[in-house]
Amino acid sequence: MKSKPRNQKKGRTMNPLTQFKKILILPLLIALSLVALASPLIAQANEVAHWNQIATDTLAAFPPAAGGAPNALQVNMGMTQGAVYDAINAIEPRHRPYLLATRFNANASKEAAAATAAYSVLSNIVSTVPPGIPFPNRAILQASLDAAYAASLAGIPPGQHRDDGIAAGNAAANAMLAARQNDGRFGPSPWVPNYEPGHWQPLLNPDGTPILDPTPWVGGVLPFLMQSSSQFRTDGPNALTSTAYAEDFNEVKALGSINSTVRTSEQTHIAIFWQGAPPPLAWNRVARNLIDQYAVDIGDSALLFAMLNLSAGDAAINCWNDKYYWDFWRPWTAIQRANEDGDPDTDPDPSWTALLTAPYPEHPSGHLSGDGAHLEVLQMFFGTDKIRFGVISSRFPGETRYFDRFSDALKEIIDARIWAGLHFRTADVQAKILGRKVVHYMAKHYFQPVP
Numbered sequence: 237m238k239s240k241p242r243n244q245k246k247g248r249t250m251n252p253l254t255q256f257k258k259i260l261i262l263p264l265l266i267a268l269s270l271v272a273l274a275s276p277l278i279a280q281a282n283e284v285a286h287w288n289q290i291a292t293d294t295l296a297a298f299p300p301a302a303g304g305a306p307n308a309l310q311v312n313m314g315m316t317q318g319a320v321y322d323a324i325n326a327i328e329p330r331h332r333p334y335l336l337a338t339r340f341n342a343n344a345s346k347e348a349a350a351a352t353a354a355y356s357v358l359s360n361i362v363s364t365v366p367p368g369i370p371f372p373n374r375a376i377l378q379a380s381l382d383a384a385y386a387a388s389l390a391g392i393p394p395g396q397h398r399d400d401g402i403a404a405g406n407a408a409a410n411a412m413l414a415a416r417q418n419d420g421r422f423g424p425s426p427w428v429p430n431y432e433p434g435h436w437q438p439l440l441n442p443d444g445t446p447i448l449d450p451t452p453w454v455g456g457v458l459p460f461l462m463q464s465s466s467q468f469r470t471d472g473p474n475a476l477t478s479t480a481y482a483e484d485f486n487e488v489k490a491l492g493s494i495n496s497t498v499r500t501s502e503q504t505h506i507a508i509f510w511q512g513a514p515p516p517l518a519w520n521r522v523a524r525n526l527i528d529q530y531a532v533d534i535g536d537s538a539l540l541f542a543m544l545n546l547s548a549g550d551a552a553i554n555c556w557n558d559k560y561y562w563d564f565w566r567p568w569t570a571i572q573r574a575n576e577d578g579d580p581d582t583d584p585d586p587s588w589t590a591l592l593t594a595p596y597p598e599h600p601s602g603h604l605s606g607d608g609a610h611l612e613v614l615q616m617f618f619g620t621d622k623i624r625f626g627v628i629s630s631r632f633p634g635e636t637r638y639f640d641r642f643s644d645a646l647k648e649i650i651d652a653r654i655w656a657g658l659h660f661r662t663a664d665v666q667a668k669i670l671g672r673k674v675v676h677y678m679a680k681h682y683f684q685p686v687p
Contacts, residue, residue: 283347283388284320284537285524287354290384291316292520294358294377300450302371303361303421306514307552307602308451311421313516314460314549315412316357321542323353323408324535327401331539331683334546335411345401346534351388352405353412355381360413366422416458425452426560427597433576434476436597437569449596455556460546461678465557468673470666473564473599482581484660485574488567492657494589499655504591505632507656510649511592512631515548515606522625523614530618539683540617547678548609551671555605556596558670564599566590567657590657600667601659607649608671611642616679 295312298304303312322336327344340349362378365371392398427449431437438446459465474481490498499507523544527537567590570577574584596602615621621643626636639645650664 305451307454310516310552313545317541317545319353319412323349324538340404341400348401349404355385356409419458423453476577510652512629519610551605551609559597592656599663604667608668612675
């Protein structure tokens, strides 16, 4: 069953991507040689980055159905970082505002503005999760936010500059929260069961109940940047009887099985590693480290986090809209029921099980849509693909995977999702393109420099 485009929103007409890219290459980076850097990161005092970490830590602690699932987490990060950007930009306008056009005293504390905007939006997100959704740690998370905000304000000398910064932060948060009223969060699931070949079938709990998507509503959420939640509809899965489908099928069948004899131990490790590095957590952390490494100031930090999270938020929205539009089956269903697909080049294996599983339709990849957006922004912002960075995973505490190029990480993740048995290659590639398309649209219509 195909869903219909919804939540129409007007975009803004600004300058082309090429001009946008020119103004975002940081002067510091022009002076630096961006070869692989092995030196430890240098800590920098930056309240925007500090509250970005508070935001990711807080939102990742939500139960999945309350918004802790990566797709919903990414939407909530978009809200938070969009408000922080507007708060800072209202004090020192460098680029067009996202929502808040009001200007504040140029001497206002940007640190107070950033902390207030983030705290206010996060507190609202914590408090407005519907009461019917289990959220046992709600009070603990709010108390932690209260303490962090008090500590931030305590570190800023009292006076008019702090008061003005708080006012800017509150104004930005209020603008964001007003724009997100009735935006489709926690709406109904669009999934309609269809048992025909090619359609997604949920896995079952031991008691026989289906394991369903904790946040299926993300595809119906009002976009931050796009004109509709289906603006960048992917080309869709390959036809079941096509040569391309058979190639994807046989690749994941060989490499993605839980007991694959073809997948190497390193490939198994990498597949599990990336399962524990969801895009909103992985790439915001990378951005924080690069902000420290290259001494990015508070205004440009706010811009970077806004671009990352608003674009990736829309990538998640469009991706989830696509998932339920295409309603495509996962490899474990496809392989077990290959005798029904009409393709002579696909052989069934009724006992086939993937290394990892997920509770929503296959196409396109949620991970790669977020990775595609985040990495395109990072490459655009820093003006190069060649930067050394590290990624951590909750699955392997203490381990860091290092890369010398953003594109190297993206290539690895595409393979990792196949090695995990989660996706056909086409779903990964189209998702990567989806994420990039959102970023290019953002670059054309948002965040242009002001005179």
